[in-house]
């Protein structure tokens with residue numbers, strides 16, 4: 001489900017639709033920001049997971065991304081920006097490209113460098 005669709009279906013504390021920008025108070029905006037943050041795993045969990053070295057942490061970040069309503073746009077943006085590293089849109093980026101898994105630090109190359 002797209003985030004905008006999801007947000008459109010939510011009521012503002014059960015008392016009607018979200019106020020428009022002109023009528024929204026600071027509390028409304030803060031509540032809205034908190035609600036959005038709760039829906040986005042990399043905002044509601046330790047963000048270091050998305051840049052972790054341990055494979056288990058990387059896999060956890062990838063799994064959490066699968067529940068994110070922004071996954072498609074996040075991945076497209078990361079590809080477009082050629083993110084240098086981290087987990088974006090449920091994929092691992094290294095050197096600006098998607099790789100199947102992140103290699104552990106200090107692990108020797110399978111093929112000797114020329």
Ligand code: SF4
Nearest residue numbers: 042065068071074089
């Ligand atoms: S898909 Fe993107 S925005 Fe969503 S949790 Fe993963 S990294 Fe964060």
